[in-house]
Amino acid sequence: MADLALDPSGPGARGPGTPGPGEIPAGVDVQALSADTHIGEVLDELDRELIGLRPVKGRVRDIAALLLIERARKEVGLAAGSPSLHMSFTGNPGTGKTTVAMRMAQILHRLGYVRRGHVVAVTRDDLVGQYIGHTAPKTREVLKKAMGGVLFIDEAYYLYRPENERDYGQEAIEILLQVMENQRDDLVVILAGYRDRMETFFRSNPGLSSRIAHHLDFPDYSPQELEAIASRMLESMQYRLSSSGASALRDYIPLRMRQEHFANARSMRNALDRARLRQANRLIARSGSKLTREELMTIEGEDIRSSRVFARGDP
């Protein structure tokens, strides 16, 4: 340490804005930094692989830009207070909250904000204990596992149960708050859930709300986006729709959207799974000649049209 203080190029010996010949460079190539972290690739992948979600993608890009600049500032020796990156994801079921959380962990890892970049996904059961003194160790255990990565708390509002004043959820929230504040460098907490219930949750826990810098709202998908999602899913499962199948799907989506328990992309996945079931049945029933590769891959209109959704018709 004594050597450093005598060195004229040491950080203390120089006013701001007059860089010396030391290790701290005068400027920094943000392009190179960006290429270095491959952050562009991850963001492009996000754009390509996730359909819709424009506001979310915009926000993710903003955060990535902030972290990149923060890194650049650090390289030229400017004050770089690590920003608070705890987030809340609100949106209806099946709008991609968990998927984006996984990507977010990847992005934060690439930019060096978290050390490991893994995601620990938990719900109330994993945090809250069953008897007095059980909650704190349980919550700490989960937090320890999430260190260096992202803690994703799904349906976070279940942590707080105002109707029972002796509920242990409050204890978990307090420990969470403490870690969110003091160990910002060690983990990022993402709270997720349905919009209205999350709002009530934040209103009754203002401390939590104020420690969350980014509130991301996940919009519902439009029918066109759902169609694109469905064909993306089929592609990944090595299926394809015949032309009658495609038109059946186009009719199916608005009908399904109007029915109860509609869960966006998740409903699409379920619909496709059932269509595969019917396709399998149809192929088995049609015993006779050998099945071609084409037949094994194709989902026909009838596979989708025999769905319950059509039987119920327009309300």
Place this chain on the structure above:
Amino acid sequence: MRITQGTFSFLPDLSDPEIRAQIDYALDQGWAIGVEHTDDPHPRNFYWEMWGNPMFDLRDAAGVMGELAACRRAHPHVYIRLSAFDSVRGFETTRLSFIVQRPVDEPGFHLKRHEMEGRHIQYTLESYAAAAPEGRRYQE
């Protein structure tokens, strides 16, 4: 007398960043880390007190460092070690273990010679500190 036990025992005591690096290495190998402490550092005492359960499924050293800090706060004057347990079949044992805290004053051991028949001698190692009752052995 400075007690030497476990890995790195002939190196100077590890600093916190060095300890963190070792933990990261162990976690990368898939080993579970346990924090243990004792005030009876006899070389044959394998049964150190456990500070909580061994930590399985961790990904980052921060969790262990937190537990270590808590253990140091609760037991500022005794020996603390970290041990890394490998659960892979065939090993199922401690793969790495090192001391991360020691008392300031380590009185060392007394070698007791016990004369047996035929000038045969039986040796016993006795920690000076262990003469005091448990919990009062190392104090500032």
